[in-house]
Amino acid sequence: MGRNVEVIDDVRSIIAKSLKIPIERLTPDARLDEMGAESLDVIEIVFDLEEKFNISIPFKADEGTSLKIPGKDGQEELEFSTVSDLAKAVERLVEAQASK
Amino acid sequence: MNRVVVTGIGVVSPVGSTRVEFWSALVEGRSGIGPLTNVPTERLTTRIAAQVRDFDPSRHFESKRESLLDRFSQFAVVAARAAVKDAQLEITEEIALEAGTIVGNSAGGQNTFDESYFKLYGQNAPRLHPLTIPRLMSNAAVSQVSMDLGLKGPTFTIASACASGTHAIGQAFQMVRSGQVPVAITGGTEACLTVGTIKGWEALRVLSADTCRPFSRTRSGLVLGEGAAIFVIESRDRAMARGAPIYAELSGFGMSADAGDITALDPDGAARAMRAALSDAKLNPEDVDYVNAHGTATVMNDKTETVALRKAFGGSAETLAVSSSKGVLGHSLGAAGALEFAATALALHHQTIPPTANFEEADPACDLDFVPNTARNAPLQNAMSSSFAFGGLNAVLVLSRA
Numbered sequence: 001m002g003r004n005v006e007v008i009d010d011v012r013s014i015i016a017k018s019l020k021i022p023i024e025r026l027t028p029d030a031r032l033d034e035m036g037a038e039s040l041d042v043i044e045i046v047f048d049l050e051e052k053f054n055i056s057i058p059f060k061a062d063e064g065t066s067l068k069i070p071g072k073d074g075q076e077e078l079e080f081s082t083v084s085d086l087a088k089a090v091e092r093l094v095e096a097q098a099s100k
Numbered sequence: 101m102n103r104v105v106v107t108g109i110g111v112v113s114p115v116g117s118t119r120v121e122f123w124s125a126l127v128e129g130r131s132g133i134g135p136l137t138n139v140p141t142e143r144l145t146t147r148i149a150a151q152v153r154d155f156d157p158s159r160h161f162e163s164k165r166e167s168l169l170d171r172f173s174q175f176a177v178v179a180a181r182a183a184v185k186d187a188q189l190e191i192t193e194e195i196a197l198e199a200g201t202i203v204g205n206s207a208g209g210q211n212t213f214d215e216s217y218f219k220l221y222g223q224n225a226p227r228l229h230p231l232t233i234p235r236l237m238s239n240a241a242v243s244q245v246s247m248d249l250g251l252k253g254p255t256f257t258i259a260s261a262c263a264s265g266t267h268a269i270g271q272a273f274q275m276v277r278s279g280q281v282p283v284a285i286t287g288g289t290e291a292c293l294t295v296g297t298i299k300g301w302e303a304l305r306v307l308s309a310d311t312c313r314p315f316s317r318t319r320s321g322l323v324l325g326e327g328a329a330i331f332v333i334e335s336r337d338r339a340m341a342r343g344a345p346i347y348a349e350l351s352g353f354g355m356s357a358d359a360g361d362i363t364a365l366d367p368d369g370a371a372r373a374m375r376a377a378l379s380d381a382k383l384n385p386e387d388v389d390y391v392n393a394h395g396t397a398t399v400m401n402d403k404t405e406t407v408a409l410r411k412a413f414g415g416s417a418e419t420l421a422v423s424s425s426k427g428v429l430g431h432s433l434g435a436a437g438a439l440e441f442a443a444t445a446l447a448l449h450h451q452t453i454p455p456t457a458n459f460e461e462a463d464p465a466c467d468l469d470f471v472p473n474t475a476r477n478a479p480l481q482n483a484m485s486s487s488f489a490f491g492g493l494n495a496v497l498v499l500s501r502a
Contacts, residue, residue: 038361038364039363039364039400040361040362040363043303043304043305046305047303059305060305060306060320060321061304061305061306061398061400062305062306062320062321062398062399062400063399
């Protein structure tokens with residue numbers, strides 16, 4: 001569990017910094033749009049996560065709240081709207097990167 | 101006030117560099133999108149573009165001259181020469197001294213920027229080529245057109261991202277209409293398919309991985325393009341007196357700014373520009389038969405543009421034909437408005453609506469007549485060409501049958 005807590009905390013602090021809101025508001029269920037994120041904010045958050053974790057997040061501005069990542073059986077679609085969605089996606093991509 | 105007409109059209113485009121090739125590809129919906137080959141693609145995720153293929157600058161410029169011209173200037177000069185020839189315009193001393201030359205461009209000499217910075221940062225070059233600055237400055241293209249044709253009147257460039265070409269033509273239109281200049285050479289040019297620029301666009305996460313499908317439910321983003329379109333416009337009296345070919349009449353120009361989001365289109369801002377153009381042309385919405393839309397094929401743009409068209413046209417939106425040329429031409433940013441103005445003028449000239457290419461299935465959020473895939477012959481009296489730029493800058497031209 002320790003590692004997951006770390007990831008979600010990094011995700012929270014990146015979002016808090018980008019949206020300029022107190023980190024306490026970013027509970028796991030907090031939705032980015034409800035926290036005031038506009039499309040360019042999300043793109044910046046994705047960029048910061050990529051830099052922080054050295055991963056590539058296949059996020060398209062047009063697809064908004066979902067993420068298509070390569071899974072075991074072809075493409076897998078992940079939710080991408082809450083703080084915990086983002087943390088889960090980051091963990092998956094970090095694992096995929098490590099197993100390469 | 102002069103009536104203003106389009107008498108010459110010159111293009112350099114992903115589907116050919118003659119007016120005839122350009123128009124036949126648009127009518128057939130034949131896309132110029134294909135593999136990106138002019139730059140190294142190993143570090144790019146996006147490897148497609150509407151690239152100008154088979155453009156050999158040495159066919160157009162002697163080597164000493166060529167070294168002065170970035171690709172965006174080469175496109176502009178070649179298109180300007182073609183427009184002047186097409187208009188059968190003789191550059192007399194009077195024309196040379198009085199004609200206006202106004203060219204839109206968004207990104208400057210990006211190929212020069214990219215090559216220079218690669219040498220500087222990538223290869224630790226101690227110095228850059230002495231013509232680096234004259235090649236990359238944003239006004240290089242319009243200056244090269246002025247020098248090439250010997251035009252010495254009011255000359256400048258207009259930069260408003262994806263609306264640059266449209267703003268330039270609109271400005272030139274107003275100058276001919278008011279009598280400030282008798283003739284203008286105007287349009288837009290862009291050549292920014294470089295590793296640096298494409299990386300920047302990738303970071304915005306709006307590029308399609310396969311192709312550009314405007315207004316289709318299956319659309320997946322925009323595809324970058326390049327090219328130039330330059331026109332000769334002049335007063336109708338002058339054109340008639342000299343027996344020049346007349347493609348269309350330029351009848352209205354409207355502009356607005358969203359003062360809102362830096363990238364997202366605002367339906368109110370777009371609709372205000374369309375209405376301003378109609379009012380300038382003294383036309384009602386129902387007088388317009390065809391709109392050549394901005395239609396970039398991002399989910400957001402096409403949905404919002406549909407809302408804007410409904411706001412501007414009200415009930416007559418139901419019978420309006422709308423198409424986007426970007427399935428064929430890609431999005432050439434500062435040249436896009438000019439290439440699409442060429443498409444719109446030729447639509448009036450040929451009384452044919454070029455289709456929206458690559459259209460697969462209707463989107464309930466885009467519920468207008470988008471003329472999918474097949475051109476349509478139709479009596480066209482008035483048509484509109486719209487450009488909506490990043491930064492919230494909107495420009496719309498109205499043309500009428502000559």
